[in-house]
Amino acid sequence: MRPPAVRMVDVAALAGVSAGTASKALNNTGQLSQETRDRVLQAAAKLGFTPDSRGRALSSGRTYTVALLTTDSTGRFSIPIMRGVEDVLSAGELATVLCDTRDDPLREQTYLRSMVARGVDGIVVTGRRTEPRPPIDVPLPVVYAMAPSSNPRDASVIVDDAGGAAAAINHLLSLGRTRIAHITGPATHRSAVGRAEAVAATAGEALCGEPLYGEWTERWGRQATDVVLRQNPDAISCGSDQIARGVCDRLRELGRSVPEDVAVTGYDNWPVMALASRPPLTTVDPRLEDLGRRAATLLLKAIAGRPHHGVLELPAQLITRESTLGS
Template identity: 85%
Template structure:
């Protein structure tokens, strides 16, 4: 025999409130005490009540859907950010829609027209680069994550790359390293330049030659190792984990011990690279999931009429492993 669907009235009766109050508690609206909201939610959970999403949308004027608009086709940055966004939104029973623009302005505009037409409650904009980007032109709450908006009035959440890179140098200096070289990515990438400038400023007299710019690849790490070894470094700071893994491989081929002869640091804490490296890399974690959580929190506040303006900078975290500490 098919079990009858649990109604809002059933939840209200068990919680000892009116149906209207039960609806407000479950939809997180109205001026209710936290005790009342909790009591209604416990009753709903006990009965196995599932809200009618269509009715919820009609009564609130919202779709309870948020879009994550990204240029990061590989998902290297957008997937961790989305996990953080969903951590926050799922608590309010909001759905997240991922839209990959593939760095195509026309595709982005098509997505935006579709998202506005569907009535999404807000948009988180992210990508694979940290360069400030032009704002999107929509009449919806928007928060930018990883790459800030060029409009200072927009809400943006970014990572403090300067402090992150400086922390690797502080770590190396604390281990007694006195000749630190730096290998990084393209000189036209903001993240590469910021990290290199932070290494130069933090290393001072311990800097071994000028930063070497190239590519975000293991191959470049291997090639650049031959260049910086002419300066006889006892530590190599790298602008990414991919570069650092290539550096470690090349040093091992040349008979150098890591970290015995030369300590190596990476950047990003990308498990595919950092943990697969031999030895595992000391690196900087961008804390992308936390960045996603903060962006989602700001978006919910904006949807609620409490918009944030300006850039919120989150700290990165140094993760120490065998490439500097040994075994």
Template identity: 45%
Template sequence: MARSNNMQDDAATPSDSPSQRLAVAGPPTIRDVARLANVSIGTASKALNAGGRLSKETRENVLRVAREIGYRPNDLAQSLHRAKSRTIGIISNDSFGRFTFPIVEALEERLAEEGIAVFMCNATDDPARERQHLDQLLGKRIDGLVVTARRADKRPPIGPLAHGLPVVYVFSQADDPGALSLLPDDEGGAVLAVAHLAARGRKHIAHVTGPEHFEAVRLRKTGYRAALAEAGLPEIDGFYLSGVWSEAWGREAVAKLFSRRERPDAIFCGNDQIARGALDALREKGVSVPGDVAIVGFDNWDVMTLAARPPLTSIDMNLKALGREAGDSLLDMIAGGANSGVKRRPCSLVVRESS
């Protein structure tokens, strides 16, 4: 059998350097594997599919090159090919599901309208597990990927590992200006909450919230301050308290606020758990809600809001709307559309007896 000067079928000469192996433009193909492993396409195919009679060295060299450039035999390099699988993947680190479930429910409903099925994987904040799930999803020849989380802070982009696969981040954002991230408008939600309290005649509005290393906390603080300024209300020293996401912190924060000479007549809480704790503490002190102090939470989690005494006014992040938009965006990207940037969607105010 004739052989070319730079290709061979049963032996392999490694490429010049690791950096040369990684010099692949676009989604890697079997041609890239063959070129960088210095073998024919036929030999590369045999090595990747565990077929043919090849030397151990040749097979290992081909597999090593494929790993280095991220080639997988089942990857679909063209969106036309991808569309045939009619499936998408979801990777989440929200093991509790408080934020993911409404998003995924709406996403699945939207994709089902187009006859597309969903594979969901839980990465639990473990990069190695996330990579394993991604490998498995790519092996299933998914058409696109949705990445979601239990918090909306920035994370490393998954895009480079997906080799051109359409990816949408929802209630999650990639540290990549070329990625599409769909998020609730935390700052706007805080403005809604404080403006509502001001419209009810409250003059001394405190803000009790979670840890400041969360982007949502910082954005809600910005909204709180902006709404106070817009209403012409003072930003009182000591009325902003940052702690943890828990009912215990809500109770502790009320104790701090009521140990002061100047006390609040309203409290905007960073989530519904904090608000529930604040309600309990006020009731124990004999403080009337909303008569003496009005309370507004954030998340509109019915487990918390409807069981609160009194039922809790809260900001709804409209997670189902985010999930449906994620589905629309992914379908558009699979069809060849371009979509990128951070897009924040409006929250809404759900008024109940606490305010």
């Protein structure tokens, strides 16, 4: 037979307080001294007391659950963001529910109705693109991460893509590179265009030809390398790590040494690509976990009645490796 569950009254008896005081101490409410709170917490830990989440929800009017709504089916961007969100929410014993809409507006509406019906405390909205998206219409606190809301009054947290791209170019310039080519993704993607514009503005006369737009793939990186080599560059900056890995592969096939002949930079700091590349890539880390942590912090403040309005732009970080520095 299982031993009887430890009750709130058992914790209260061991701590020498009333059940009401024990409840306040464990839920971090009420006007109690720190000494009393510590005594109750020590008693709960000694007895192995586990709070009843259902009772906690009923007494507070909250479910202690947050939804993460995403269009990123592969998890490439949403999983790091979710890790950051959970870093913050788990400290307050909140659970995170992942909802993948797969870019389907009907599926998104179904999820939203379900989350509202379940009484989640708030929603973090994210995706795989950086274009502003229409705001969701729910009677709950909402924070947008990476893909901002098109309503400037909503709380959105984004990455400084332009700053990250500029940092990569400044790094190449500091190494004495004077002919820099740029290969990036689709011209219809805000991230590709924004990064290319920052590259052109930072490189100035060192920019070698026009930026080449294509796909976020290694194949495109290999194909585009043949084109940009006609300009005789001594560095190639890329809009993603996938493209950069393809560039490195093609340069090696052609007998060009990286970085001795041509330095290469990527963007995303995606370990699958950046660390597996030969050589490992100097790249820009958008710090998606930090993005998730900041979004979760704003959401908690909104749940507490202190909503943020407007866009917060977080800095990216340049990570230097052998593709520019050599071995």
